[in-house]
Amino acid sequence: MKKILFSIILMFATVQLFAQDNGVEMADKLRSDGKIYVVVTCIVIILVGLLAYLFSIDKRLKKIEKEKPTKN
């Protein structure tokens, strides 16, 4: 898993090499610093957290839906 993750990160790192510089200012410095990965990590953590929360809500709802018919 670690290897796969590492190779994916490396793959993304090389993608930028194909970008052509036509004088338009982009955040190339941020990318070459590698600090963009900090931003990506934060966003992914937030998204995963929120989605996991949605899954837990869904699970609780399923439980309530299941116990409903027995009560009636």
Added chain:
Amino acid sequence: MVIGIEGKHSLIQNYIRMNKTWWKIFGSVLVIYTAIAGLLLGVPRLPILNESIRNLYFHVPMWFAMIVLFSISVFYSIKSLSSKSEIDDMKAVESVNAGIIFGLLGLVTGAIWAKYTWGQFWSFDPKQNFAAISILLYFAYLILRNSIDEEQKRAKISAIYNIFAFPMMVVLLFVLPRLKDSLHPGNGGNPGFNSYDLDSRMRMVFYPACLGWILIGYWVYSIRFRIRSIENKQQAN
């Protein structure tokens, strides 16, 4: 009032049943992929837009999710007029409730993007104005519902309102802005992203982003609907 949760299910519903998990995981994976690939993959180097072109992966899918949810709503509104089913009515409301969240997110992200590309949060651009009006249309739908106490009447009147609101929304978002000069891509004299900006690299992220957010939107709607049907059952008992 007896409400059967296990009613008739259409073909699509059989594939995307609300209590199934696979499509929720699929949507989550797509959205997470969008966040990673959207920030790391290459984009065209364009003046003014610069890196903010990546907003396309996050701002536009909000609108797609909203439109899909409003389409679900109008579908169930039409259905509820003939079926007189309370379930169809509840589906129509809850998809509007979920769709409005995405519409507001689209409006706010659009305003922030506009600040750094057009210079102002709100430049009274036709696209911005009409998008705001179309969301107001759906606020009116919810207010109209809340103002009617009788259930049958509420279902019928709000369904008819919804059937008028939906084409209005389509016209406001896709027709009127194109007739005027707008800063927004795809309108007036402005070329859309499709013409040359949205290259194959961006498509690799943009389409999964749209599908992912539509699925997340449908998920939020399904949770809202399921909660409402439980509440409804409790009230009936």
